[in-house]
Amino acid sequence: MTDLSDFIISTDAGSVGSVLKSVLGYEFDSSDTLWKLSKDSTLNIGLVMERTPKKYQYSVRKIFEHYATTQAGSSVVAVANSVYHLFSATNGELDTHQLINFKASLNGDYAHLHRVRPFLRRWLAFRLPGINKDVVEMVDGWRLPGGAKGQAVKSMDPTQGPLSDFELTAFNEGAIFAYERGDLSLYELSLCLLTSSTGRRPIQIPHLKCKDLI
Known part of the structure; x- marks a missing residue:
C-alpha cells in the first residue's frame, strides 16, 4: 500500500x-x-x-x-x-x-x-x-x-463511484492494445470490455448482478 x-x-x-x-x-x-x-x-x-x-x-x-x-x-x-x-x-x-x-x-x-x-x-x-x-x-x-x-x-466519488468517461476510454484503449500485443486473449478482452461497459470500479464489481449485463 x-x-x-x-x-x-x-x-x-x-x-x-x-x-x-x-x-x-x-x-x-x-x-x-x-x-x-x-x-x-x-x-x-x-x-x-x-x-x-x-x-x-x-x-x-x-x-x-x-x-x-x-x-x-x-x-x-x-x-x-x-x-x-x-x-x-x-x-x-x-x-x-x-x-x-x-x-x-x-x-x-x-x-x-x-x-x-x-x-x-x-x-x-x-x-x-x-x-x-x-x-x-x-x-x-x-x-x-x-x-x-x-x-x-451522485458525487462521482473517485474511489467508490463510477468510472469517468476519461477513465473508461483509457481502460478500453489499454485493453485493446494489450490484446493487439498478445498480452490478452480474446476471451480476456471480452471480459474486460463487458465489465467496463457497466462503468464499475474494482470495488463495485463484487456487487455486479447478471441482470446488469443483460
Whole structure:
C-alpha cells in the first residue's frame, strides 16, 4: 500500500502561478481564483481561501492542488464545499475543541465530516504546516454513520463511484492494445470490455448482478 507521505513531492511541485492539469486534462493556473477541472466542474479556490485563516492558506491550497490533479472535479468541489463549512464553523483554530464543535453543529448530518476527515489525513501525511496529529487521531476515532445510499455515484466519488468517461476510454484503449500485443486473449478482452461497459470500479464489481449485463 502506498504511503500518503510518498506524495509530499507532488504537493510541493505546484507554486504560485504554476499551470496544473486535472484528471480530465483541463489546464488551470494555480494562482487563479477559479480552477476549471472538467466541463461541468469549476473550483472557486478564491472563495475557499477567503474563508481559510491566513496561517492555513498555504497548506490548504497545496492540498487542493493535489486533489485537483488526482480526483474527479465534482469530488474536488464537494470537498471544497465541506472545507469552507469547516472554517465557517470554527474560530480560526484547527484544534480538538473546534472540531468537536464542528461535529456538533452538523446535527447528525455528517456528509461534510466524511469529506473533511480524509482532507485532514492528507494534510498530516503531507507534513504541511498547521495541523496537529492529535486532531487527526481524534477525528479518525469517530464512528460516523455511512453516507447517503447512492452518494458515491451522485458525487462521482473517485474511489467508490463510477468510472469517468476519461477513465473508461483509457481502460478500453489499454485493453485493446494489450490484446493487439498478445498480452490478452480474446476471451480476456471480452471480459474486460463487458465489465467496463457497466462503468464499475474494482470495488463495485463484487456487487455486479447478471441482470446488469443483460
